[in-house]
Amino acid sequence: MRIVEVKAIVVEVPAKARRLEIIPVPDRFRLRYTHRNLGSDQPETETYLRVRTDEGIDGICTGAPSPAVMEVLRAQVIGADPMRREELYQRLHHGTRWVYQTPGWFGNFDNCLWDIAGKVAGLPVCQLLGQVRDRIPAYLTGGDGDGTASTYLALLDDARQRWGIEAFKFHNYQGATSNIELFGELRRVLGDEYVLMNDPVCSYSLEEAIRVGHVMEDLGFLWLEEPFYEQELHRYQKLCAALTQMPVMATEMLMYDMKLCAEWLIAGATDLIRVNARNGTTSLVKLAHFAELHGSNVEMNAVGGLGGHVHVQLQCAIPNTYAYEYFAHFPGRAKEIGIVNAPDAKDGHLEPSMLPGWGAEIDWEFVKRRTVAEY
Numbered sequence: 001m002r003i004v005e006v007k008a009i010v011v012e013v014p015a016k017a018r019r020l021e022i023i024p025v026p027d028r029f030r031l032r033y034t035h036r037n038l039g040s041d042q043p044e045t046e047t048y049l050r051v052r053t054d055e056g057i058d059g060i061c062t063g064a065p066s067p068a069v070m071e072v073l074r075a076q077v078i079g080a081d082p083m084r085r086e087e088l089y090q091r092l093h094h095g096t097r098w099v100y101q102t103p104g105w106f107g108n109f110d111n112c113l114w115d116i117a118g119k120v121a122g123l124p125v126c127q128l129l130g131q132v133r134d135r136i137p138a139y140l141t142g143g144d145g146d147g148t149a150s151t152y153l154a155l156l157d158d159a160r161q162r163w164g165i166e167a168f169k170f171h172n173y174q175g176a177t178s179n180i181e182l183f184g185e186l187r188r189v190l191g192d193e194y195v196l197m198n199d200p201v202c203s204y205s206l207e208e209a210i211r212v213g214h215v216m217e218d219l220g221f222l223w224l225e226e227p228f229y230e231q232e233l234h235r236y237q238k239l240c241a242a243l244t245q246m247p248v249m250a251t252e253m254l255m256y257d258m259k260l261c262a263e264w265l266i267a268g269a270t271d272l273i274r275v276n277a278r279n280g281t282t283s284l285v286k287l288a289h290f291a292e293l294h295g296s297n298v299e300m301n302a303v304g305g306l307g308g309h310v311h312v313q314l315q316c317a318i319p320n321t322y323a324y325e326y327f328a329h330f331p332g333r334a335k336e337i338g339i340v341n342a343p344d345a346k347d348g349h350l351e352p353s354m355l356p357g358w359g360a361e362i363d364w365e366f367v368k369r370r371t372v373a374e375y
Contacts, residue, residue: 001120002081005052006007006073006109008064008374011337025173032203034173040063045372046337049363051112053082057119059112060362062337063278065105067101072099072111083120085113090283104256104279111358113307114281118357125310125359126352129285129317135349136315138326139195140169147172149185156190159328163345167195167323169225176208180215187219195323199225200211203374206235210242222322223272223299225249236269247271252301258283262290276301277310284314293318303327306360307334307342309353316352324350338367 010360019040043145049064059082065073072279080088092106118125126348131251140159140277144374152168159165179200187196198216209227216224228235230250240248249272256279256329264270271293274285288298297320304311315321326345334342340363343350353359 001081001271002082003051003077003082003165004054005050006070006077007052007102008052008067008070008375009048009050009367009371009375011046011048011367011370012335012372013046013333013370015044015336016040017042017044027175028341030205034201034203035354043372046368049108049112049338051082051109051116053116054341057116058248059114059116059357060306060360061108061111061115061310061358062307063108063213066105069101069105070375072101073106077109082116085110085282088113089280093283097358102256103258103260104283107278107283108305109280110280110311111277115357122356124352124354125281125313125357126317129314130321131317133316135351136321136324137167137349138163138165138196138324138345140165140200140328141169141325142171142327144171147174147178147182147374149182149189152186153189156194163326164348165326165332165345166193166348167197167222169197169325171199171201173203173228175216176204176212179212183212183215183219188369192220195222197222197225198218200227202229206232209239213239213243213246213248214273217243221246223247223249225274226252230254230264230270233264233267233269236264240268240271247297249274249299251275255279255301258287261287265291265294265296272296273298274301275299277304277314281314282308285318288318288320295337297321299323299325301325303330306358307331307337307339308350309339309343309358309360312343312350313352313358326350338363338370 012019017040019038020035021038022033047064049061051059118128144154204227213224230253236250250270252274254260255274261273277284291298331342331344
C-alpha cells in the first residue's frame with residue numbers, strides 16, 4: 001500500500017468567522033489583557049485532510065496545514081507506506097528542524113494514518129490501541145456569561161437536564177478575590193460531589209494562583225489550569241510546590257511540542273499535561289505513556305478532530321485521563337460540515353463509534369456542496 005495523494009478540502013460553515021481584539025483588563029497594579037470578538041463578514045470554514053492510498057483506503061481528519069506546508073508534507077510522504085506510521089513519525093518528527101516547521105506540524109497527517117490503519121484492521125482506533133473503557137465522562141466548558149452565581153447555577157442545571165453532565169470548568173476573568181467568593185458560594189449550593197475545575201486563562205499572578213489554589217483545594221476542585229503564562233517555568237515550579245492537595249495543569253500553549261511537555265513534567269512545573277490530538281496521535285500516545293510512568297495524566301483540550309471522534313476514541317484507550325472537554329455547540333457544528341454521527345453526551349458520558357478507524361460517518365455529497373476550495 002502506498003500514499004498517492006494528500007489533499008485539503010475547505011468547507012464553508014453557515015456562520016461568521018471570529019475576529020479577535022486584544023483588550024486590557026482593569027487592574028491598578030499590573031498589565032493584564034483578554035480578548036473580545038469584533039465580528040466578521042467572512043464566512044467560517046473547516047478543512048478536511050484526506051490521505052489517499054493506491055488500494056482505495058482513505059485516511060480522514062479535520063484540520064490541514066496551509067498550502068505551502070502541504071507542499072512540504074507531500075514531498076516527504078507521497079509514495080510511502082501508510083502502515084509504517086512509526087517510521088513516518090520518526091522521519092517527520094526528527095526532520096522538523098530540517099524543513100523549518102514547528103513541532104506538531106504534521107499532526108493531522110499522522111491522524112489520517114491511524115484512520116487508515118483502523119480501516120485496514122476493521123477496528124476502531126480505541127481497539128487498535130487497546131481499549132480501556134467503554135465511555136469517557138464529560139465536563140462542560142464555556143457559557144460563563146456574566147460570571148454570576150445565578151448564571152452558573154442555571155447553566156449547570158441545564159447541562160444536568162440535557163446531557164447528564166455534572167462537572168464544569170470555569171473560564172472566569174473577574175479576578176482572584178471575586179473567584180474565591182464565587183467558588184465558595186457555588187460549592188455550598190452544588191454540594192461536595194459536583195466536579196469543578198478552574199481555568200482563569202492567564203489572568204492570575206503567581207501569588208493569586210497560590211491564594212485561589214489553596215481555596216480550591218479546600219473546596220475539592222479537580223484541577224487548576226493555566227492561571228498564568230506557561231512559558232514561566234520557574235513560577236509554575238513554585239505553584240506546583242505550593243499546591244499539594246490538587247494538581248496544576250499547564251502546557252496548553254506548549255502542547256504542540258511533546259518533548260517540551262515532558263520537560264515541564266520532569267521539572268515539576270506541571271502536575272497534569274494538556275494535549276490535543278491535532279498535534280498527532282502518535283506523539284500524544286507516547287506522551288500519555290510517559291505521563292503514566294510518572295504518575296500523571298494527559299488531559300485533552302477541546303473536542304478534538306472529526307467533531308469529537310478523535311478525542312473520544314483516544315480517551316477510551318488511554319487509562320490516565322480524567323474527562324472529555326464538552327462544548328454544547330460542537331455536535332451541531334460537526335453536522336454543519338457533514339459529519340452525521342458526531343459523538344454527543346448522554347448520562348454525562350461520551351461513547352466511541354465502533355466503526356473502523358476514527359469511526360466518523362461523513363456525507364461526502366453534503367461536503368461537496370459546501371466545498372469552497374481544495375489544495
